[in-house]
Every structure is written in C-alpha cells, then in structure tokens.
Amino acid sequence: MSFKTALIGFGAVAAGFASDPRNAKHYECATHAQALKSHRAFNWEAVVDLSAEARETARRDWGIKHVYGSIGEMTRHYQPEIAVIATPPGHRMEMVDALPELKALMVEKPLGISLSEGRRFAELCERRGILAQVNLWRRADEFCRGLASGKLEELVGKPQAVFVLYGNGLLNNGAHLLDFVRMLFGEVQEVESASLVPILALVIPGDVHCRFTLVMQSGLAVHFQPLDFAHYRENAVEIWGTKGRLSIVQEGLLNLCCKLAPHRALSGEREIALDSGVLSIPPTAGYAFHRIYDNLAGALGGGAPLWSPVSNALATEEVLHEVLKKSRAVKD
Ligand SMILES: NC(=O)c1ccc[n+]([C@@H]2O[C@H](COP(=O)([O-])OP(=O)(O)OC[C@H]3O[C@@H](n4cnc5c(N)ncnc54)[C@H](O)[C@@H]3O)[C@@H](O)[C@H]2O)c1
Missing domain, CATH: 3.40.50.720 (NAD(P)-binding Rossmann-like Domain)
Incomplete structure (x- = not known):
C-alpha cells in the first residue's frame, strides 16, 4: 500500500x-x-x-x-x-x-x-x-531506544546527576532534549528553577533560552544549560551514574562511556576513569x-x-511552557 x-x-x-x-x-x-x-x-x-x-x-x-x-x-x-x-x-x-x-x-x-x-x-x-x-527523532533512534529500555542502567548504573546542553532556542532544540530526558528518566515532577538567558541565536521567532532544573518523579535532578550557537553547536546529555558516566555529545554522533576505576590518588576510593578505557559506542542517529x-x-x-505520538510531544511542550512561565516570573 x-x-x-x-x-x-x-x-x-x-x-x-x-x-x-x-x-x-x-x-x-x-x-x-x-x-x-x-x-x-x-x-x-x-x-x-x-x-x-x-x-x-x-x-x-x-x-x-x-x-x-x-x-x-x-x-x-x-x-x-x-x-x-x-x-x-x-x-x-x-x-x-x-x-x-x-x-x-x-x-x-x-x-x-x-x-x-x-x-x-x-x-x-x-x-x-x-x-x-x-x-x-530520538524516539526512533536505535541507540536512544536501547538506553530507555535498560541499556543505560547496564552502562552507568542508577543516574545520580544529569546535565543537558542545548542551543538555538528552547522550543526549537530544547524540545528535543527535554523529550529525550522524559524518554530516559520518566515524567517531570516539577520545574524547580528557571531563568532566561540572553542568547540571541534563535531560529523560531518568539523563542527564548532558559537555564533550568527539572526534578523527575524519581527524585533525580536534571540541569539544562543553553549555549550560544554563534560560537559552536552542541546538543548534549551527560549522565553520571552509580557505576559510570555516559556522554551523548556532538548532537548524538559521539557516545562515550567511562567506567569505574580505583581512585588515582586516594587508596580505598574510586573514580570515573575519564582518561582510560573510554568506550565509544557507535551512533545510530543517521538512521x-x-x-x-x-x-x-x-x-x-x-x-x-x-x-x-502527538500526545507525547504535547506532554513535553507542557513542561517547556512551565519552564517559560517560571523563567518569566523570575525576570519580572
Ligand atoms: N526534528 C528535527 O531534527 C528538526 C531539525 C530542524 C528543524 N526542525 C523544525 O522544523 C521546522 C522548520 O525548520 P527549518 O529549519 O526547516 O526551517 P526553514 O526556514 O529552513 O524552512 C521552512 C520552510 O517552510 C516554508 N513555509 C513557511 N511557512 C509556510 C506556509 N505557511 N506554507 C508553506 N510553506 C511555508 C518556508 O518558505 C521555508 O521554505 C521548525 O519547526 C524547526 O523547529 C526540526
């Protein structure tokens, strides 16, 4: 057909x-x-x-x-x-x-x-x-879908801290990243804080940039920071888990996972080995x-x-507009 x-x-x-x-x-x-x-x-x-x-x-x-x-x-x-x-x-x-x-x-x-x-x-x-x-598109990406259905926990354990970078506007690229956060970590409990950031590189008229923190229903905090794409582009998610760190950077074209190792300077402690044994996971964003x-x-x-589905995108936009509301309240 x-x-x-x-x-x-x-x-x-x-x-x-x-x-x-x-x-x-x-x-x-x-x-x-x-x-x-x-x-x-x-x-x-x-x-x-x-x-x-x-x-x-x-x-x-x-x-x-x-x-x-x-x-x-x-x-x-x-x-x-x-x-x-x-x-x-x-x-x-x-x-x-x-x-x-x-x-x-x-x-x-x-x-x-x-x-x-x-x-x-x-x-x-x-x-x-x-x-x-x-x-x-992350909803259809093989790597992202795998993370959402168990691979993330396998790679890094339970998430403890999550940092997100985006640019070119909250409604434009922020929507992608916020939706990805919902896909990986479940629903948002509250927008804990939000403020406007005066970055002018915008592609949708009326769009803005906000720095904000979401608290997920699980209690996990996710911090979003916009970058000015006039200098360079990046849409990234960095997840620090209980047994590793996953960096999804270069807009999903580079996925780097670092594992636990004995601390280099303190006996009996551990660290995330950022400089050795880094696993590069092939991207699937191109498909x-x-x-x-x-x-x-x-x-x-x-x-x-x-x-x-449109119902999911609307749920993401509900949160985006909550971020906007909160950031404007702070500005006023
Ligand atoms: N999903 C993604 O990865 C992704 C990537 C880039 C852009 N986008 C989104 O796609 C949308 C378009 O972005 P773009 O970068 O392609 O913009 P663009 O400005 O390059 O293209 C938009 C096109 O739509 C045409 N247009 C505008 N209003 C129209 C109308 N009423 N009837 C017919 N044609 C009309 C314009 O003439 C233009 O050719 C935006 O909402 C943007 O956020 C999504």
Whole structure:
C-alpha cells in the first residue's frame, strides 16, 4: 500500500540538509525528502512552499511534479492522504483543517508557539482520527531506544546527576532534549528553577533560552544549560551514574562511556576513569529519520503504536511552557 503524500514547507529539515556534504557523511538520512524518496509506503508527489526558490528546488532537484505556493492551491488539484508539515510553528491547525482526506501526519516540533496552540492541534488530530507522529527523532533512534529500555542502567548504573546542553532556542532544540530526558528518566515532577538567558541565536521567532532544573518523579535532578550557537553547536546529555558516566555529545554522533576505576590518588576510593578505557559506542542517529517513517508506515499498515505520538510531544511542550512561565516570573 502506498499513500498519496505531500510535503508542506521545503526548507532545511524538509530537504536542505541533504545538500550539505558534511551532513551526508554522518546521516544516511537527515531530511523528510530523503526519507520519503526511499520509502515505498509514501508516494511523495506534492510540495507546498511559500518560496518560489524552494518550489524550484523541489521540481529540479527532487523531481516533484505537483508543486504549489499554498495548500489551497494544492487541494484544487491534489488531495494528500499523508501530509508532512515541516514549516516553522504557526498555522499547523489551519493546514490540517484544509486537508480533508488526511489519514496520517508527520509534523515538526514544536506543535505551536503557545501551549494552547499545541493543545488545539493535538485535539484536532484526535478528533479527526489522524495518526500524528512528531519528528522528535530520538524516539526512533536505535541507540536512544536501547538506553530507555535498560541499556543505560547496564552502562552507568542508577543516574545520580544529569546535565543537558542545548542551543538555538528552547522550543526549537530544547524540545528535543527535554523529550529525550522524559524518554530516559520518566515524567517531570516539577520545574524547580528557571531563568532566561540572553542568547540571541534563535531560529523560531518568539523563542527564548532558559537555564533550568527539572526534578523527575524519581527524585533525580536534571540541569539544562543553553549555549550560544554563534560560537559552536552542541546538543548534549551527560549522565553520571552509580557505576559510570555516559556522554551523548556532538548532537548524538559521539557516545562515550567511562567506567569505574580505583581512585588515582586516594587508596580505598574510586573514580570515573575519564582518561582510560573510554568506550565509544557507535551512533545510530543517521538512521533515525528513516526509522521514524518506518514506524509511521507500520502504524498505518498494521496498527503498530506510534513511537512519537502527538500526545507525547504535547506532554513535553507542557513542561517547556512551565519552564517559560517560571523563567518569566523570575525576570519580572
Ligand atoms: N526534528 C528535527 O531534527 C528538526 C531539525 C530542524 C528543524 N526542525 C523544525 O522544523 C521546522 C522548520 O525548520 P527549518 O529549519 O526547516 O526551517 P526553514 O526556514 O529552513 O524552512 C521552512 C520552510 O517552510 C516554508 N513555509 C513557511 N511557512 C509556510 C506556509 N505557511 N506554507 C508553506 N510553506 C511555508 C518556508 O518558505 C521555508 O521554505 C521548525 O519547526 C524547526 O523547529 C526540526
């Protein structure tokens, strides 16, 4: 079975990253266009983008015949069963409203700029019975899924302290990292503290950077710190467990695990051996995009549960907005 598919928004994550040769060295698939082209369940025939240049790229480089400047224009000629929404947030609800034949969606995070926008979007998908997968790709990454189902404890024992770095905005990249924290450590009990950080490198209008601490239901504290991507990029999670440390750095392309050893300077004590016997675990991030589409196809075909449903993304955004609320209260 192959479903009529349209890609709405044809920018960086839709297709642009695929033309970066450095990206291609590390990611077998880093864009919606690559995933759709190689997936038999999705008959990708249409692109909608406001930009004439993006539309020309879709036609010329990807051989897409049905290329439109608006959804209204598309639906006069083409009715997709699957839509991939890869625009910045805003108007996601109107887009779904304009597509009456939709069976499933792949949508980029965040669901909305405001929490109410995200909630209304989730309610709409639920009401229409649309299978909605959110591209929080770590939910589909083999290594990340393994960690969440026992491998993390095997590697480092019980987590004692967790530090997270992100940049380019709380709603933009913070969403990925906060969702990953929920995936590994369970639900958030409270946002213990949060404050705004004046970093200006932002890709979503209205987004901010916050430094904050979450207390998980298990009692574990997780500390988030933004970095200014004007200097360099990093989205990282560092976990200090009872018997080792795991560093998931270089945006998931380098996973380093350090184990316990006798303390180098104190008899009878132990340390984490950061400088010897470091285990480098091969990344699987380069395949996650493809796998998140595999899972959507499985859900469409045989009722497999979605790995990254809209309800989960909304739960992450609920926490993000709690962080925002708390950080603004501190500023005022
Ligand atoms: N999941 C991930 O790993 C990942 C990575 C990068 C970006 N993103 C998310 O994807 C979204 C897009 O990011 P990007 O970096 O590709 O942005 P981008 O600016 O490169 O591309 C967005 C495209 O959407 C088009 N567009 C905007 N509004 C539109 C509308 N109403 N109708 C049709 N086309 C419209 C623009 O013309 C542009 O071509 C953001 O929400 C971002 O957070 C996710």
